[in-house]
Amino acid sequence: MHITVDPQKLPELAMQKSAGYWQTVGRRFMQQKVAVAAALVVLVLLVLAVFGPWLAPMDPYQSSILKRLKPIGFPGHLLGTDELGRDMLSRLIVGTRLSLFIGITPVICAFVIGSVIGITAGYAGGWVNTSMMRTIDVFYAFPSVLLAIALSGALGAGITNSLISLTIVFIPPIARVAESVTTQIRGRDFVDAARASGAGAFTIVRVHVLGNVLGPVFVYATSLIAVAMILASGLSFLGLGVKPPEPEWGLMLNTLRTAIYTQPWIAALPGAMIFITSIAFNLLADGLRSAMEIKQ
Amino acid sequence: MLVFLWRRLLYTLPIMLGVALVCFALVHLAPGDPLVSILPPDASAELQAKLKELYGFNRSYPEQFVSWVWRALQGDLGTSIASNRPVFSEVMMAVGNTLRLAMVATLIGFLFGCLFGFVAGYFQNSWLDKLASLTSVLGVSVPHYWLGMVLVIVFSSILMWLPPGGAGPGGSGDWAWDWEHFKHMLLPAITMSVIPMGIISRTLRALVGDILAQEFIVGLRAKGLTDFGIFLHVVKNAAPTALAVMGLQLGYLLGGSILIETVFSWPGTGFLLNSAIFQRDLPLLQGTILVLAMFFVFLNLIVDVVQTLLDPRISRS
Amino acid sequence: MPLTPLDLGGPAQPMLSVRGLVKHFPLKKDVFGKGGGVVRAVDGVDFEVLKGETLGVVGESGCGKSTTARLLMQLIIQDQGELIFDGQTVGGSALPLKAYRRQTQMVFQDSYASLNPRLTIEDSIAFAPMVHGVPQSEAVARARDLLGRVGLAPERFAERYPHELSGGQRQRVNIARALALQSRLIILDEAVSALDKSVEAQVLNLLLDLKEDFGLTYVFISHDLNVVRYMSDRVLVMYLGQVVEIGNSETLFNNPAHPYTQALLSSIPTLDPDRRTEKPPLAGDPPNPINPPTGCRFHPRCVHAQDICSQKMPVLAHTAHGQQVACWMHVAGSAHGLAPAHPLGSATQEVA
Numbered sequence: 001m002h003i004t005v006d007p008q009k010l011p012e013l014a015m016q017k018s019a020g021y022w023q024t025v026g027r028r029f030m031q032q033k034v035a036v037a038a039a040l041v042v043l044v045l046l047v048l049a050v051f052g053p054w055l056a057p058m059d060p061y062q063s064s065i066l067k068r069l070k071p072i073g074f075p076g077h078l079l080g081t082d083e084l085g086r087d088m089l090s091r092l093i094v095g096t097r098l099s100l101f102i103g104i105t106p107v108i109c110a111f112v113i114g115s116v117i118g119i120t121a122g123y124a125g126g127w128v129n130t131s132m133m134r135t136i137d138v139f140y141a142f143p144s145v146l147l148a149i150a151l152s153g154a155l156g157a158g159i160t161n162s163l164i165s166l167t168i169v170f171i172p173p174i175a176r177v178a179e180s181v182t183t184q185i186r187g188r189d190f191v192d193a194a195r196a197s198g199a200g201a202f203t204i205v206r207v208h209v210l211g212n213v214l215g216p217v218f219v220y221a222t223s224l225i226a227v228a229m230i231l232a233s234g235l236s237f238l239g240l241g242v243k244p245p246e247p248e249w250g251l252m253l254n255t256l257r258t259a260i261y262t263q264p265w266i267a268a269l270p271g272a273m274i275f276i277t278s279i280a281f282n283l284l285a286d287g288l289r290s291a292m293e294i295k296q
Numbered sequence: 297m298l299v300f301l302w303r304r305l306l307y308t309l310p311i312m313l314g315v316a317l318v319c320f321a322l323v324h325l326a327p328g329d330p331l332v333s334i335l336p337p338d339a340s341a342e343l344q345a346k347l348k349e350l351y352g353f354n355r356s357y358p359e360q361f362v363s364w365v366w367r368a369l370q371g372d373l374g375t376s377i378a379s380n381r382p383v384f385s386e387v388m389m390a391v392g393n394t395l396r397l398a399m400v401a402t403l404i405g406f407l408f409g410c411l412f413g414f415v416a417g418y419f420q421n422s423w424l425d426k427l428a429s430l431t432s433v434l435g436v437s438v439p440h441y442w443l444g445m446v447l448v449i450v451f452s453s454i455l456m457w458l459p460p461g462g463a464g465p466g467g468s469g470d471w472a473w474d475w476e477h478f479k480h481m482l483l484p485a486i487t488m489s490v491i492p493m494g495i496i497s498r499t500l501r502a503l504v505g506d507i508l509a510q511e512f513i514v515g516l517r518a519k520g521l522t523d524f525g526i527f528l529h530v531v532k533n534a535a536p537t538a539l540a541v542m543g544l545q546l547g548y549l550l551g552g553s554i555l556i557e558t559v560f561s562w563p564g565t566g567f568l569l570n571s572a573i574f575q576r577d578l579p580l581l582q583g584t585i586l587v588l589a590m591f592f593v594f595l596n597l598i599v600d601v602v603q604t605l606l607d608p609r610i611s612r613s
Numbered sequence: 614m615p616l617t618p619l620d621l622g623g624p625a626q627p628m629l630s631v632r633g634l635v636k637h638f639p640l641k642k643d644v645f646g647k648g649g650g651v652v653r654a655v656d657g658v659d660f661e662v663l664k665g666e667t668l669g670v671v672g673e674s675g676c677g678k679s680t681t682a683r684l685l686m687q688l689i690i691q692d693q694g695e696l697i698f699d700g701q702t703v704g705g706s707a708l709p710l711k712a713y714r715r716q717t718q719m720v721f722q723d724s725y726a727s728l729n730p731r732l733t734i735e736d737s738i739a740f741a742p743m744v745h746g747v748p749q750s751e752a753v754a755r756a757r758d759l760l761g762r763v764g765l766a767p768e769r770f771a772e773r774y775p776h777e778l779s780g781g782q783r784q785r786v787n788i789a790r791a792l793a794l795q796s797r798l799i800i801l802d803e804a805v806s807a808l809d810k811s812v813e814a815q816v817l818n819l820l821l822d823l824k825e826d827f828g829l830t831y832v833f834i835s836h837d838l839n840v841v842r843y844m845s846d847r848v849l850v851m852y853l854g855q856v857v858e859i860g861n862s863e864t865l866f867n868n869p870a871h872p873y874t875q876a877l878l879s880s881i882p883t884l885d886p887d888r889r890t891e892k893p894p895l896a897g898d899p900p901n902p903i904n905p906p907t908g909c910r911f912h913p914r915c916v917h918a919q920d921i922c923s924q925k926m927p928v929l930a931h932t933a934h935g936q937q938v939a940c941w942m943h944v945a946g947s948a949h950g951l952a953p954a955h956p957l958g959s960a961t962q963e964v965a
Contacts, residue, residue: 141314142551150585154325189726197718226436279434
C-alpha cells in the first residue's frame with residue numbers, strides 16, 4: 001500500500017493548520033464592511049450600557065422645574081432637557097442599559113428554552129415531536145405583538161413581567177427553527193453512523209447534533225434582537241413595561257409625547273436611539289448569516 | 297390536493313381550541329379583582345357576591361371556559377364591564393376600523409415592497425440594489441410608533457397638512473371613503489406600511505435573485521423570449537410566496553396595530569385593547585384577544601390555501 | 614494491536630445468519646382512510662454470511678438492498694425475523710445491541726454526509742471507541758494509526774475537516790472509522806458508487822488489503838455488477854424484497870440460474886462485438902413494492918413464466934452448480950415445464 005504524495009502541495013499542507021468552523025465564519029464576517037461597521041456600533045452601545053452612569057455628564061434623575069423642555073444646544077445640556085427638566089443626553093446614555101437589557105435578555109432566555117424544546121422534539125421524533133410542536137403551534141398562532149401585550153397586560157407592568165412575556169413570545173419561533181434543523185441533521189448519515197457505533201441518544205446529541213444545530217439557531221436568534229428591542233420599548237411606550245422614573249427609551253417616548261408640539265426634536269430623540277440600535281443589530285445579524293451560509 | 301386542503305382545515309380546529317384556551321388562561325392569570333373598576337371601594341360583601349355571580353366569576357375555571365366558548369360560538373362575547381355594551385359589537389366596530397387601516401397599509405407596503413424587491417433582485421449588486429436594500433433594512437428596523445410620532449411632528453405640527461389623529465369628523469362609528477376621512481388615515485397607514493414594505497422587499501429580493509439564477513431562465517432566453525416575457529415568468533414564480541408574505545403581514549398588522557393606533561388615536565382594536573387592559577375590563581379583553589387571534593388563524597389558513605392553489609409543487613406533494 | 618474479540622464458533626459457523634427478515638413500511642392514510650397499504654421493502658430474506666468471505670449483494674433500485682443493509686446494522690428494527698451473529702442472537706441476552714455494534718460496522722454511500730462537518734477527522738474516528746470506554750488519548754492514537762493504514766498520512770489529515778478532503782479520501786476515512794472498533798463484519802452499502810472510476814479502483818484495492826490484514830468479513834452491496842464480480846466470493850441477488858439467487862461468484866456470473874439474474878447480467882454493456890445485446894433483457898413494467906405480483910414476483914417480466922409461477926411463490930432450492938435459486942424451473946418435479954424430473958446430486962428440494 002503506497003501513500004501518494006503530491007510534492008507541490010507538500011510545503012503548503014505541512015505548514016497549514018486547518019481552520020475550524022468559527023474561525024472561517026469570523027474571517028468571512030470581517031470581509032463585510034457593512035457588518036463590521038454595525039458590529040462597531042453595537043460595541044459602542046454595549047460600552048454605553050455598561051459604563052453609562054459614569055459616562056453621562058449629569059445625573060439622569062435630577063429634575064428641575066425651571067429647566068423643563070429646553071431645546072437642543074442649550075448651555076449645559078447638549079441635547080436639551082425633558083419634560084421634568086432632566087438632561088436628555090444623560091438620560092439617553094444611561095437609558096442604553098435598560099433598553100438593551102429588556103431587548104436582549106428575553107432573546108437569550110428564549111434561545112436557551114426554545115433550543116431545548118426544539119432539539120428534543122427534533123431528535124425524538126414521533127409522538128413526542130408532534131405533541132410538543134403542536135403546543136408550540138398554538139402559541140405561534142398569535143401575532144407576536146398581540147401576545148406580548150396580552151401577556152404584559154395580564155401580568156401587569158414592570159420589567160420582570162415584560163421580560164417574562166417577551167421570553168414566552170419568542171420561544172415558539174426559536175423552537176420551530178431548532179426542531180426543523182434538528183430533524184434535518186437527524187436524517188444525515190453521520191448521525192446513523194453514530195447510532196451504529198452504539199452511542200446513546202444523549203451522547204449523540206451532545207457530540208453530533210448540538211454543534212450543527214446551535215449555530216443556525218443562534219443566527220436566527222440574533223435576527224430577533226432588533227424586534228425584541230422595539231417590542232420591549234413599545235411595551236414601555238404603552239405603559240406596560242418599565243416604570244418611571246427609570247430612563248428607558250420607550251418610556252421616554254411615552255412621557256415626551258405631549259412635547260411634540262413644543263419641542264418636537266427632543267421628543268423624537270429616544271426613538272432615534274431605538275432606530276439606530278435596531279439597524280445596527282439587524283445589519284449585524286445579516287452579516288452573521290451571510291458569513292455562515294454556503295459553509296456546507 | 298383536496299386531501300391536503302381538507303387536512304389543513306381539520307388541523308385548524310385544535311389550534312383554534314388551543315388559542316381559545318390560551319386566551320382564557322392569559323386573562324385569568326391577571327392578578328387583582330376583575331370587578332375593581334366598577335365597584336365602589338366600600339361595596340358590601342353582598343353586592344360583590346351578586347356582581348360576581350352576574351359575570352360568572354364565581355364558577356370554576358373549566359366551567360367558565362366552556363360557557364364562554366359556547367356563547368362565543370353563538371356570537372355572544374359577554375358584556376364589557378367598563379362600557380356596559382356587548383363586547384361583540386364593540387369589537388366588531390373596532391375591527392372594522394383596524395381592517396380598513398391595515399388593508400390600506402398592507403397594500404401600500406406590498407406595492408412599494410414589490411417595487412424595491414424586484415428592482416433589487418433584478419439589478420443585484422448594483423447601486424440600485426444597494427439603495428433598495430438599504431430602504432428595506434431601514435423599513436424593517438424602524439420602531440413604527442416612533443416613525444408615527446415623527447410623521448405627526450412633520451406633517452401635522454410643522455407643516456400642518458394633515459390631522460394628528462382620530463378617524464375622522466364623525467368619530468369612530470362613521471366612515472366614508474372621502475378625502476375628509478382619508479386624510480386621517482394617510483399618516484397611520486403610511487407608518488404601518490413601512491415594516492411590511494421592508495419584509496416584502498427583502499423576501500422578494502432574495503426570491504427574484506434565486507429565480508433569475510436558475511437555469512431555466514437561461515433556457516428561455518436562448519429560445520428568444522423577450523425581457524418582458526422573462527419578467528412575466530419571474531412574476532409567476534414569485535407570486536405565491538409574495539402573496540403568502542403579504543397575507544401574513546396583514547395578519548401581523550391586525551394583531552399588532554395597538555402601538556400605532558395609540559400614537560394616532562385611531563379607534564381600532566388596538567386602541568380597544570389598550571383601554572381594556574388599563575381598565576382591567578376582563579370580558580372586553582378576552583373578547584378582543586380572541587377575535588384578533590382567530591382572524592390571524594384564519595388568515596394563515598387562507599394564505600396556505602391560496603399558496604397551495606397557486607403553487608403546483610406544493611399541491612402535488 | 615490489542616486482542617480482537619474472540620471467535621466463538623470457529624470457521625465453520627457462519628459469521629451472520631439472517632433468518633426470515635421482514636420489514637414493511639406503512640403508507641400514510643388520508644383522512645378518509647384511503648391510501649393505506651405497505652411498502653414491502655424486505656419480505657422474507659434468508660441467507661448466511663460465512664467467515665472471511667465477501668458476500669456481494671446486487672439488485673436494481675427498490676429491491677431492498679439498502680433496507681437490508683440497515684436491518685443488518687439494526688439501524689432499523691425488523692418486523693419479523695432474527696439475526697444470529699457467530700451463533701448468538703442479536704439483541705438477546707448473550708449479545709445485546711451495543712455489543713453487536715462493536716462487531717459489525719457500516720460504510721455508507723455518501724462520503725460527505727457520513728461525516729460530521731464540525732468534527733476533525735480524528736475526532737470522527739475516535740468517537741466510536743470512546744463510546745465504548747476507550748480513554749481519549751488511546752482512541753485518538755488508534756484513529757491516527759488507522760488513518761495510516763487506509764493510506765492517509767496522519768500528520769496531514771488527522772486534524773482536517775471533512776470539507777477539505779476529496780470524495781475518495783473521505784471514503785477512506787469512513788473505512789477507517791468502520792475499523793475503529795475492531796469489528797469483524799463490515800457492511801459496505803454502495804461504498805464506492807459515488808467515486809470516480811480511478812479512485813474507486815484504489816479504494817477497492819484498499820478494501821481487499823484491509824480484509825486480509827484484519828481478517829474481516831464483508832457484505833458488499835452495489836448495483837455495479839463488474840465491481841461486485843471483482844470483489845465478491847459469493848453473490849446474492851435480490852428482487853422486490855426477496856432473495857432470488859445466491860451462489861459462488863464465478864459460477865453465478867458464468868451460469869446464472871434465475872431468469873432475473875440472467876437478464877441482469879446480459880444488460881452489462883460490453884465492448885465485445887460477439888456479445889452484442891440484441892433483444893431487451895427484461896420485459897414488462899418495473900416492479901411495485903406496494904402491490905407485488907402473486908406467486909413468483911418476477912413472473913410478469915419472465916420469459917419462461919408458466920401457470921405455477923403466478924400461483925405459488927418459489928423458495929430457495931439448490932441447483933446442479935451449487936447455487937441456490939428461487940425459481941420453479943429448478944425445482945425437480947414442480948409443475949413447471951422446464952423443471953428437471955428428478956432431484957440432482959445430493960441437494961435437497963424444498964417445495965413451497
